[in-house]
Amino acid sequence: MIDFGVTILGSSSAVAAFGRRPSSQVVHYDQTRYLIDCGEGTVFRMSEYDIKVGSINQIFISHLHGDHYYGLMGIISTYNLNGRTEPLEIFGPDGIQDIIEMNFRYSKSTLRYPLTVHKIDPTIALKIFENDVIEVHNIPLRHGIPTTGYLFIEKSRTPKIIKEKILEYNIPVESIIDIKNGADFTNTDGQVISNTELTIPISTPRKYAYCSDTAYHEPILPMIEGVDLLYHESTYLSNEVDKANQYFHSTCTQAATIATKANVKKLLLGHFSSRYKSLDLMKEEAIEIFENVDVVEEGKTYIIV
Numbered sequence: 001m002i003d004f005g006v007t008i009l010g011s012s013s014a015v016a017a018f019g020r021r022p023s024s025q026v027v028h029y030d031q032t033r034y035l036i037d038c039g040e041g042t043v044f045r046m047s048e049y050d051i052k053v054g055s056i057n058q059i060f061i062s063h064l065h066g067d068h069y070y071g072l073m074g075i076i077s078t079y080n081l082n083g084r085t086e087p088l089e090i091f092g093p094d095g096i097q098d099i100i101e102m103n104f105r106y107s108k109s110t111l112r113y114p115l116t117v118h119k120i121d122p123t124i125a126l127k128i129f130e131n132d133v134i135e136v137h138n139i140p141l142r143h144g145i146p147t148t149g150y151l152f153i154e155k156s157r158t159p160k161i162i163k164e165k166i167l168e169y170n171i172p173v174e175s176i177i178d179i180k181n182g183a184d185f186t187n188t189d190g191q192v193i194s195n196t197e198l199t200i201p202i203s204t205p206r207k208y209a210y211c212s213d214t215a216y217h218e219p220i221l222p223m224i225e226g227v228d229l230l231y232h233e234s235t236y237l238s239n240e241v242d243k244a245n246q247y248f249h250s251t252c253t254q255a256a257t258i259a260t261k262a263n264v265k266k267l268l269l270g271h272f273s274s275r276y277k278s279l280d281l282m283k284e285e286a287i288e289i290f291e292n293v294d295v296v297e298e299g300k301t302y303i304i305v
């Protein structure tokens with residue numbers, strides 16, 4: 001199975017505390033890497049966790065509260081100083097282009113590699129990016145300013161042919177593409193060997209959803225239905241539900257309720273308020289509603305199986 005997972009670089013809400021840092025994480029799929037959010041110090045955290053800073057070609061920003069993007073100029077400038085030549089793409093709500101240009105204008109510096117900023121409309125769910133292995137959709141969220149989550153879906157792969165069967169039935173190279181596309185194989189004696197005997201079936205595409213920051217928001221349910229892994233913000237414990245509603249954040253029990261209603265396989269809680277030193281209660285409350293839940297640990301990689 002192709003390696004698919006997410007490494008948490010930061011799990012704090014706006015005020016970093018107790019060694020937790022602002023939001024950022026790296027999704028990996030096979031050899032490709034994608035950055036979601038870029039809180040202050042993201043570049044340092046990547047090197048701390050042995051993630052090659054230069055391995056990122058796409059950055060997805062959820063919204064323009066500082067705890068989700070104050071590291072962006074750091075990473076853009078690091079690439080400049082490292083002599084990067086590969087193109088970089090940044091996806092996010094309106095304003096990112098202006099912020100980058102203003103920084104370059106006042107520092108009188110010049111960007112030396114191609115940088116494209118894709119403005120995302122946070123009110124509409126669309127496929128915003130794809131390459132050979134993965135596609136990314138945005139998820140409209142409910143927060144104090146325009147905010148979007150991101151859904152990573154692995155692309156359907158063609159079925160694999162079982163090597164031993166190629167030898168056993170003496171299958172010529174020119175028949176292999178047809179078999180991968182679902183055809184049966186007929187040998188020179190006229191014997192038909194069914195496709196199911198020759199191939200390993202395609203598994204259902206795996207999915208990872210990132211939903212931060214957001215108030216409790218049921219309209220996201222259809223988009224995240226059945227995802228293998230959901231990262232949902234969990235700024236507060238359940239007794240602070242009024243505060244969560246007031247500031248467009250979620251409690252751990254609200255996150256767990258979303259996970260239950262969306263039938264996700266596993267839930268990761270993150271974006272913790274600085275008022276909580278221990279996160280034990282956060283997990284205890286959530287697990288009452290949704291069993292397969294973890295509070296994220298920074299530096300840890302969660303594999304999607």
Ligand SMILES: [Zn+2]
Nearest residue numbers: 013014067213
């Ligand atoms: Zn935040």
Ligand SMILES: [Zn+2]
Nearest residue numbers: 063065143213
């Ligand atoms: Zn926010």
